[in-house]
Amino acid sequence: MPESREISIGDVESQAATLQSEKMTLNVGPSHPTTHGVLRLLVELEGDIMTKVTPVIGYLHRGDEKIAENMTYNQFVPYTDRLDYLGPLANNVAYAIAVEKLAGIEVPARCQAIRVICTELARISSHLLGLGVFGMDTGAWTPFMYCFTEREKLMDLFEELTGARFTNSYTRIGGVTRDIPEGWTGRVIEALNSMQRTLKEVDTLLTRNRIFYDRCVGVGIIAKEDAISYGLTGPNLRGSGIPLDLRKDKPYSGYENYDFDVPVGKTGDCYDRFLVRMEEVHQSIRIVMQAIEKLPDGPWYAEDAKKIFAPPKDKVLTSMEELIQNFMIVTQGPQIPAGEVYFEAENPKGALGFYVVSRGGGVPYRLKIRAPSFCNLSILPKILPGLMLTDVTTVLGSLDFVMGECDR
C-alpha cells in the first residue's frame, strides 16, 4: 500500500518550478468592445494577471500624410476631420493655424474668437464622450447616455454653424467658411447651462461612486517621469501632475485673453485622469462663456490675404478682380510661400502637431502629423502588465484615445 503523503503549502511552493503551468496569449481586438475602434492588444496572461501587453496598431491607416501632398491646402481640411473624429473642429483649427503661420498671415480677432469657441466646444464634446465611455467601460451605462444626450445638443449647434454634424471642415486657410449665424451664441449658452446640470448628475453617479472609485484609484498609474519620457500630452499628462497646457504655455488664437485654470492630477492613476477631464469640461465652458461675452465685431477672415482666402461670393459675381482671385484659389490652391513650420495645438486628446513643408504654390511638399493618441498609447506596454484583464477596459477608457488619429 503506497504511503499517502500530505502536501503542505510549503511543499507546493518548493515544487513550483517543476509544476506545469503556461501563460495564455489572448488577442484583444481589433474588433472588441473595449478598444474603441481598431486597436489590437496581444495580451499575455498568467491567470487573470497580465504579464505582457503588445499593442498592434495600423488597422485604420489611410496614409493621410501622403494624401496631403496631392491636394491643395484647403482640400486637406476634410481629412483633418477624420484624425480625432470626436472633436473635428479642434483639428481644423490646429491645421489652419499651422498653415497660416507658414504663410505669415494673422486672422482678425473675430475669427480668432470663433475658432476658440469652436475648439473649446470640440473639447467639451470629446471629453463628454471620453467621460461617458470611461463610465461605460467600468460597467456604468447610464452616465454614458446622459453625456451623449448633451453631446447631441452640441452636434445640433455644430450643424447650425458649419452645416455638418460630425465632419465639420469649418476652417479655411485664412479664416472660416462662414460667420456665426444669428442667435447661435445664445443657443450655445443655453446648451452649456443644461450641460452643467447633467455634469453634476454624472458627477454624483460616478465620481463619488464607491465601485467606480475602487475600480479606478491606483489603477494604471503613470509616473511623472514616464509621462514625460513617453511623450504623453493632454489630460493624460496633466493627470500625472504636469501642468503642461499649450493654451497657457504657448498661447495661440488669442488664448492669452481668456481666464482659465489648468487642472492637474496627483498620482496619475485612472481616477485622476477622469477628474482632470471632468474639470477641463468646466474650464472649457468658462472659456466659451468669456469668448461669447467679448466676441469682437469685424471681419471673420483675413481680408488682406488675397492669394489665400477666397473672396465673398457676391463680390466674385460682380467684380472682375475678385473673380480672378477666386478662380486662382480654386484651381491653384492658396499660395503659401516656401518654408517650413511646426505648430502644435492643445487638442482634446493632447498636443496635435502639424509639420508643413512648402516649396511655394498651393500644395504642401510634405505634411507630417504628430498625433497625441499615438504617443499616449505607446505607454500601454509600460502600465498594463501586472494589472488584471478587467483593468484593460479601465485604463483604455482613461487614456481616451482615437484610432483615426493614432493610425492616420
Added chain:
Amino acid sequence: MDWIQLAIEAGFGLAFIIVVMSMAGLTVVAERKFCGFIQGRLGPNRTTIPILGSIPFFGRLITRMGLFQLVADGSKFLFKEEIVPGHVNKFYYNLAPIVALIPPLVPLVVLPFGQMTLADGTIRQLIIANVDIGMLVILAFSSLGVYGTVLAGWAANSKYPFMGGIRASAQMISYELTMGLSILPVFLWANVPGSTEGLSIANIVVFQQTHWFVYLQPLTALLFLVALFAETNRAPFDMAESETDLVGGFHTEYGAFKFGIFFVSEYAHVIVGSGLFVLLFLGGSNFLPMLPNPWPVGIPGAILSTLWFIAKTSALVFFFIWIRWTLPRFRYDQVMNLGWKMLLPVAIANLVFVMVLLATITPVAAQ
C-alpha cells in the same frame, strides 16, 4: 384519488413554469423599457404586429409599451441560424443551456405563492410541495445553476468564454456561503425550540403575518440581497459576462435559441430569486406588516394573495433592473474580496448575534 392530486400538482407546476417563463420575457422588455427611462430614452416603442397593432386604442398602447418587442425578440432567437462553431465540444455545448435553464425552474415547486382562507377560518398556504426541507431544495438547485455557466464556458473551447466560466464558478461558490449563512438566522428566529417545521418556507410565510423579517433582521436581509445579486450574476456582479472585457463571457460562442435559453434562464433566476427574497423577508403573500390580511374566503382570496405576491416580486425585479443601470461593475478580485473578507465575516457575526439574541430574550413575534 392520489392520481387526481398528482395531476393537479403537475398542472400547477406547468402553470408555474408558464407564468415564470412569460414573466421572464416580460422582464426582458421591462428591463429595456426601464433602462430607457433611466437613461432618458423611450425604450422599445415601435415594434408592432400588423393587425393587432392597428386596433384603435390598445394596439397603439401595447406598441408604445413595447410589448410586441417580446414577440420580436423571441422569434428572432427562434429563426436565427444555429451556428455551432467547429472547435466546441458538441455534447457539453448543447447540454449547457439545458443545465442552465433547469435550476431556476425547479425551486418553484417549494415556493408558497399564495394563501387560501377556508370556510372554517383556517388558512392554507398554496404550494406545490410543502416539504420540510424546502430551503435546502432551493439552495441545492441554485448551486447547480453554476454548472450551466461553467459548462458553457468550458465546452466553448475558446478563451473568452473560458475566463467567464472560471470567474462565474469562483464567484458563485463564494457567495453561496454568504447566502446560506444569511438564511439561517431567519429560520432560527421562526422556529421555536422543538418545532418540526424545519426548513419549510411556508412556515416562514405564516410566521410573517404580523411582522416581516426585513425590519426584524435588516442586516440579514441586506446580506441575502447582496448574495442574491451575486448568485444571479446580475450587475454589479456580472463577472461571468462582463461585456466590456470578456465580450459576452460564457455565452460568447452561443447564438440563436441556445443564447435565448441562457438569456431566459438569467431572468428566470432573477424572478425566482426575487420571489425567494419576498417570501423570506417581505412577508410572501401576506398583505402588509402589522395589518390583518384582507383576503376574502375561498378562491378569490387565493387569487388576490397570489397577485399580491407577484406584485411584490415584480417590485423587487424592478429593483434588480434599477441597480443594473445605476452602478458600475466590480472587478473580479474585488468581488472575491467583498465575498470572503466582508460579507462572510459579517454573515457569521450576524448569525452568532441572532443566536445569542434568541437564547437570551424572546423574539418579538415568536408567540
